[in-house]
Amino acid sequence: AQSVTQPDIHITVSEGASLELRCNYSYGATPYLFWYVQSPGQGLQLLLKYFSGDTLVQGIKGFEAEFKRSQSSFNLRKPSVHWSDAAEYFCAVVLRDDMRFGAGTRLTVKP
Amino acid sequence: DAGVTQSPTHLIKTRGQQVTLRCSPKSGHDTVSWYQQALGQGPQFIFQYYEEEERQRGNFPDRFSGHQFPNYSSELNVNALLLGDSALYLCASTPGTTYYEQYFGPGTRLTVT
Numbered sequence: 001a002q003s004v005t006q007p008d009i010h011i012t013v014s015e016g017a018s019l020e021l022r023c024n025y026s027y028g029a030t031p032y033l034f035w036y037v038q039s040p041g042q043g044l045q046l047l048l049k050y051f052s053g054d055t056l057v058q059g060i061k062g063f064e065a066e067f068k069r070s071q072s073s074f075n076l077r078k079p080s081v082h083w084s085d086a087a088e089y090f091c092a093v094v095l096r097d098d099m100r101f102g103a104g105t106r107l108t109v110k111p
Numbered sequence: 112d113a114g115v116t117q118s119p120t121h122l123i124k125t126r127g128q129q130v131t132l133r134c135s136p137k138s139g140h141d142t143v144s145w146y147q148q149a150l151g152q153g154p155q156f157i158f159q160y161y162e163e164e165e166r167q168r169g170n171f172p173d174r175f176s177g178h179q180f181p182n183y184s185s186e187l188n189v190n191a192l193l194l195g196d197s198a199l200y201l202c203a204s205t206p207g208t209t210y211y212e213q214y215f216g217p218g219t220r221l222t223v224t
Contacts, residue, residue: 004153032211043115043201043215044154051211090153094210097167099144101153 002027004093006102013081014110021076021105023091031095033074035065038088038104047089050074061085083109113138115216117202123222124192132187132219136204142166143185144213145177146201154201160185161208189221197223 003026013019025031032051036044048059055067065076074091086109091102116135124130136143142161146154156169160179179185183204189196199220203213 034210036215041217043217044203044213045215046213049211092153097208097210099156099210101155103151103153 002095002098002100004091004100004102006089006091006105008105009103010106010108012108012110015083016080019076019078019081019085019107021089021091021107023074023076023102025072025074025091025093027072027093027095029095030069031093033065033067034092034094035059035063035074035076036090036092036101037061038090040087044090047076081107081109083111085109115140115202115204115214117200117216117219119219120217121220121222123224125224126192126194128192129188129190130192130221132189132200132202132221133184134187134202134204134216135184136202137214140204140206140214141183142205142208143179143183144203144205144210145185145187146203147171147196148199148201148218150198157187159208166208192223194223197221 005024034049035047038044047063050057050067088104090104118133144159145157148154158168159166163179174190176188199218201218202216
């Protein structure tokens with residue numbers, strides 16, 4: 001069955017440390033891939049997307065993600081986390097007009 | 112540009128009642144999608160409206176219905192509310208029927224008691 005998995009429900013990192021949030025998908029073909037961020041009481045904001053081409057994608061707010069076809073993964077990274085990055089992060093996939101979100105990873109940033 | 116706006120912000124209803132949520136898309140966008148986000152979960156696609164018609168629907172019962180107006184704004188109606196309908200309802204708009212550049216509103220928090 002088609003699915004999107006974010007294995008980490010909650011991650012805590014120190015401010016200034018690097019960050020990697022994991023996303024795996026289970027589809028028969030490569031879907032379009034997205035990362036969204038949701039701050040408390042807010043809607044979702046698109047961080048970056050991958051359709052094809054270069055497997056390393058740059059997004060807003062200093063985020064990047066790497067698509068690895070062999071691992072069916074699209075992990076989100078940031079080299080140095082800021083306190084304002086504390087939020088919920090969602091991976092999403094679209095294949096043939098079927099859009100699905102992962103359950104999300106909550107990021108806490110320690111001072 | 113006001114972006115995607117939704118009203119009301121919060122709503123409390125009783126089981127069995129009906130509710131209408133509203134969404135105004137971002138300027139220049141003609142397609143509206145609705146999502147349900149239960150607490151602690153990712154958004155789930157309800158349906159998408161384009162040219163005043165339901166173009167695509169997720170796995171939601173017929174109690175969930177919608178409408179799109181000529182100015183592209185949209186309504187989500189839920190009949191015979193259940194406790195399990197308590198969630199954040201998100202509206203997203205796009206220019207055209209793709210999901211590639213979705214802009215989300217802040218959502219309407221519905222509580223069913």
